[in-house]
Amino acid sequence: MLEVSVRHAFSGFTLDAAFRAPPGVTVLFGRSGSGKTTIVNAVAGLLMPDAGRIASGDWTLLDTEAGIRLGPHRRRLGYIFQEGRLFPHLTVRQNLAYGAWFAPKDAPREDMGRVVDLLGIGHLLDRRPGALSGGEKQRVAIGRALLSAPRLILADEPLAALDEARKAEILPYFERLRDEVAVPILYVSHSASEVARLATTVVAMDAGRVVAQGPAAEVLGDPSVLPAGAREAGAVLTARVARHHDDGLTELDAMGVPLFLPRVAQAPGAALRVRIAAHDVILSRSRPEGLSALNILPGVVHDVRPGAGPGAIVALDTKAGRVLARITRRSATAMGLAPGQTCHAIVKSVSVAPQDVGGARRDLAE
Incomplete structure (x- = not known):
């Protein structure tokens, strides 16, 4: 169970959010500017909030009262960005191996062959990123994150830069991750369709606050919430x-x-x-x-x-x-x-x- 409680003041905006995320895909859902990416950056260690606690079981990433503030490199997170951010001079196989190189020696590791099969990228292994489509790059980025043996995967609107055809291509692979991989995923989206398809748990955000959380059917079916507005209900x-x-x-x-x-x-x-x-x-x-x-x-x-x-x-x-x-x-x-x-x-x-x-x-x- 991932527990997040974060408070941070910016000029003109205050984030004060807390939620608990069970295993599976937890989607932070809401309009642009609601605080979703800020929470992910706090979990990643890219933002040190004014106060808060972020922990999973006995694994504590942040506890401002106890003086615990792990740096990003010590948090064992896999981060999937809007763009694949692959190394252009390396092949797909080498990009995947780069992720595996960061896996701690004593950590449970994903088998590369299984990850390649899971993501359907076996035919891409000898290509370089310049020869891949946007959807293929994202699948390789997911594989690289998995092979680093993360304790948590962060995905910040990973489909936002893709057209509808590429989104349709990659969504089934995120569904497979949700159902077949033990690593919990914290996923940011403002797309109601993505949330409906992927979320195990929805954390609805508005103006820096959590306004609802629970199973996807429960939160999306609540007419009092509507985190993306009535048009997206x-x-x-x-x-x-x-x-x-x-x-x-x-x-x-x-x-x-x-x-x-x-x-x-x-x-x-x-x-x-x-x-x-x-x-x-x-x-x-x-x-x-x-x-x-x-x-x-x-x-x-x-x-x-x-x-x-x-x-x-x-x-x-x-x-x-x-x-x-x-x-x-x-x-x-x-x-x-x-x-x-x-x-x-x-x-x-x-x-x-x-x-x-x-x-x-x-x-x-x-």
Whole structure:
């Protein structure tokens, strides 16, 4: 369990944040300027805060009251930046070996062959960074970090510099790290899609404070939080692939509720996380008929949160899980929406983008 408590004052901004991160991928999520990177820099030792404590079990990196302030080189961290920052004069194999060279002799080490297979970079070993795509460079950077035998991996918006195609290429590798590697990962993002796909735990940030923390489905499904704003609101459902249909659709089983999406690559039985954006959800008090939309989820209104403008966020508890809908306050009033009322969420199959569908451990989908 990683424990972080940091206080630091800048000109015009004060960071005062505390959270506990269990194993897996802990995502610091919020708008730009909310303090996410500042926390990562404090964990890395690149910022010495005014006060705080950072520890994992009996391993203490920082304790200002006890006078413990480990330097960055003593913290045994792997840091993945927005750019790969590979050595251009070395091959991929040599860049990986450079990471392994820093691993303490008595530390448990990852096998290079396993890391190469995990990241799918075996065919790149003899190339230099100049001959790699952005996504390939990031995969090599991940491998270099893993081979240094870190006790913690820090990833500061590692996909921000990539286009959508390269993001789609590398996200599955981060999912594999989450599920197959024992090293905990502290990950910074302001992308709701990345958070929904990757996070074991979400730490929502706003103006230097932690406003919520917990499992991804719980935090992203809370209409009172919305760390990236109402436009980015969306809930996470966990499902498994039931079958692929000949018309190009994939049928999912979300806790007994069928969901139809454009064909996904995973085989029947595979567990998935699906982010459904709030602006793609339509609500109906009665079960609709004669619609082109295939996904209709009956549920009960949990909360209605009016926004500062004309909009409102409605949280609906369905058998498949929490769904959020972004509608106008006028519609919410006209429909008489209130907690406890029955309602139906309507989601077009084609509205769920490929980047909003990712892998999950199967036990979480059953």
